[in-house]
Amino acid sequence: MGRFKLIFLEFVFQIPILAFTQFLTLDTSINATLQWLDNIEKQGYSIVWDGKIKLSNEELNISKEQLQKWNAGQKNEVISQILAPYWEDGYLLAELTFSIDSINAKNVIINATLNKNKKIDIISVKWDTPPPLKEKRLLRMLNINLSEPLSREILLLETNKLLFDFIYLSDQPMIELLNDSTATLHLNIKIKPKNNIEGMLGFAKLNSGLKNWQFNGYIRGDFTNLVGWGERWNIFINLGNNYQNVNINLGVPYIAGLPLSISGAFKMRVQDTTYGYTEEILNFYSTDKTQQKEIFFGAGQRQSTAFEHADSIIYNDYKYTYLNLGGQYSKLDNMNNPHKGFKISIQTNLGNSATNNDSENENKINQLFTETYLDAIKFIPIHKNISLYFNIVQRGVYSNKTILKNQALLIGGINDILGIEEERIPALQLYKIESGLALSGNENTYFRFFYQFARVQRYQLQWGNYQSAGIAFQLKTRIGWIWTALAVPKEPKNIWDIADTRLHLKISIGF
Numbered sequence: 108m109g110r111f112k113l114i115f116l117e118f119v120f121q122i123p124i125l126a127f128t129q130f131l132t133l134d135t136s137i138n139a140t141l142q143w144l145d146n147i148e149k150q151g152y153s154i155v156w157d158g159k160i161k162l163s164n165e166e167l168n169i170s171k172e173q174l175q176k177w178n179a180g181q182k183n184e185v186i187s188q189i190l191a192p193y194w195e196d197g198y199l200l201a202e203l204t205f206s207i208d209s210i211n212a213k214n215v216i217i218n219a220t221l222n223k224n225k226k227i228d229i230i231s232v233k234w235d236t237p238p239p240l241k242e243k244r245l246l247r248m249l250n251i252n253l254s255e256p257l258s259r260e261i262l263l264l265e266t267n268k269l270l271f272d273f274i275y276l277s278d279q280p281m282i283e284l285l286n287d288s289t290a291t292l293h294l295n296i297k298i299k300p301k302n303n304i305e306g307m308l309g310f311a312k313l314n315s316g317l318k319n320w321q322f323n324g325y326i327r328g329d330f331t332n333l334v335g336w337g338e339r340w341n342i343f344i345n346l347g348n349n350y351q352n353v354n355i356n357l358g359v360p361y362i363a364g365l366p367l368s369i370s371g372a373f374k375m376r377v378q379d380t381t382y383g384y385t386e387e388i389l390n391f392y393s394t395d396k397t398q399q400k401e402i403f404f405g406a407g408q409r410q411s412t413a414f415e416h417a418d419s420i421i422y423n424d425y426k427y428t429y430l431n432l433g434g435q436y437s438k439l440d441n442m443n444n445p446h447k448g449f450k451i452s453i454q455t456n457l458g459n460s461a462t463n464n465d466s467e468n469e470n471k472i473n474q475l476f477t478e479t480y481l482d483a484i485k486f487i488p489i490h491k492n493i494s495l496y497f498n499i500v501q502r503g504v505y506s507n508k509t510i511l512k513n514q515a516l517l518i519g520g521i522n523d524i525l526g527i528e529e530e531r532i533p534a535l536q537l538y539k540i541e542s543g544l545a546l547s548g549n550e551n552t553y554f555r556f557f558y559q560f561a562r563v564q565r566y567q568l569q570w571g572n573y574q575s576a577g578i579a580f581q582l583k584t585r586i587g588w589i590w591t592a593l594a595v596p597k598e599p600k601n602i603w604d605i606a607d608t609r610l611h612l613k614i615s616i617g618f
Contacts (some may be wrong), residue, residue, distance in 0.1 A: 140226035251539075367391045370403075384411035384513070389430070398442065407456065411513050423511050427476060429458025439486065445545075446494050449485040460506070460514065474508040486545065494545045496553075503536035510535060552583050576603075 177185045218593055370390050377383040390405030409427040433454030439445040460476035481501040486494040515533035543555025558576040579592035595603055 127156075173596060184420070231337045367393050384409055386410075388431070399437040400435075404432045405429070406430050413513065418494050423462050424512065425460050425462045427458060427460045427514075429456040429476070429478075431456045431481075445486050447486050447488045449483070451483040452481070455478045462511070472508070476510075476514070477505045479505070492546060496541075496543060496545050496555075498539075498541040500539040500541075501537070505535075552581060554578075554580050 132347060161616040173185050173188065188534075253450050260507065261421075368391070370388075370392060372388040374386040374388075375384070386407060388405065388407035390403045392401060392403035394401040407429055411427075413423055431454060433452070435450065435452040437450040439448035440452050457475060457477040458535070460474050462472045479501065482498070484498040486496045488494050502587075504510060504515055506514075512533050515535060516537060539557065539559040541555050541557040543557075545551055546552040556576075556578050558574070558575050575595060577593045577595055581591075582589050
């Protein structure tokens with residue numbers, strides 16, 4: 108008899124702790140200011156100035172002729188004639204306001220103050236409406252130099268370099284709840300308890316943009332008692348307005364007596380308006396019925412295309428052809444609910460990545476490119492129902508030449524815990540160490556400490572270090588489970604920023 112089960116009503120909250128606004132300092136000159144404004148316009152944005160300069164006790168208005176020159180694109184001349192004299196004379200300007208109109212006609216208001224030290228104090232950066240990802244990328248392009256720490260809603264990846272993540276600076280220092288919750292509803296379908304086909308449909312809404320929704324689903328088969336074991340087929344689809352994922356894995360079952368089985372996979376991803384790729388993989392594998400020992404080898408090919416709006420300096424078309432080798436070895440007493448033992452999984456892809464693939468042969472760039480993955484976990488029983496566990500995860504990409512942004516890893520943003528797609532940032536390597544307590548008989552209940560280190564993208568082709576540490580707790584009940592984590596980032600100045608601690612809460616209810 109078919110049965111239907113409605114599961115996973117899921118809410119995600121992100122709460123910044125002690126979210127105090129701070130003043131940002133843009134240490135620049137007239138020429139650097141012009142370059143900064145030009146960089147914004149090259150991305151397809153227009154900068155509108157209302158022509159007002161507010162001093163401490165009066166407000167100046169530039170002439171209509173100068174304002175027309177500004178709007179006609181003669182910004183160099185206007186700034187040299189209007190702002191430079193005040194700058195050189197050391198006048199204190201109370202406010203200098205620009206409105207940056209994006210392609211989607213959203214306004215980004217930057218309030219700034221010139222002071223006698225020839226610096227611009229950024230008072231606030233905010234939108235008139237919550238920005239979607241395209242608007243967030245605007246501030247990533249600014250590359251503002253800073254002389255002090257940032258506000259708590261902004262992710263700092265390098266000293267004196269800025270990459271905006273959560274974009275909101277409050278007018279007054281306060282503790283606030285970010286309105287960035289996620290609601291997901293999944294429908295799980297099982298035809299039979301054994302030898303079944305299982306499916307799931309889901310829908311999620313992210314509040315960071317009015318159209319930021321996603322739809323996902325999968326279907327997979329389990330025919331353990333029919334012809335063999337090691338069946339590998341499933342179809343996974345994840346669609347949204349900012350990204351799309353399609354993964355199809357097909358394989359024949361592993362039949363006793365045969366030395367090898369075969370599996371194939373097709374993957375597709377579209378990353379908002381910047382790039383997309385397709386990937387085909389063919390593997391041969393050998394496993395035992397317990398699936399504790401497995402080895403596989405094969406080959407694959409990935410084609411990535413940068414879209415029209417992507418930055419050609421950091422994105423590019425490439426074709427990656429590789430050989431892969433990997434496997435796993437497990438001595439866990441139970442694969443699903445372990446109490447003791449260990450398990451190690453490893454995989455390496457090694458091959459050639461060719462960029463400028465559509466150009467003439469002499470313009471092609473070939474480079475050696477490697478992807479690695481390692482996951483090792485150890486369970487030590489300390490009670491009949493409690494185990495102490497240690498887990499090490501390593502992921503990385505390596506090359507003898509420049510690594511493009513769309514060749515890098517995607518990790519889950521500020522803490523790499525929830526893995527919300529819109530928070531993903533590129534990284535070269537990710538190292539994570541976890542240790543905690545797990546309750547035997549329930550793989551979804553644990554208490555853990557974690558520490559992670561990543562080489563993440565700073566700006567364009569520059570890369571820097573990012574670290575975080577914290578604790579997490581997850582408890583499964585009859586109707587669902589609750590998960591929470593507290594994470595503290597380590598700023599590039601090697602200071603653990605307690606005030607930037609984030610609390611994550613995730614609840615699922617099944618009925």
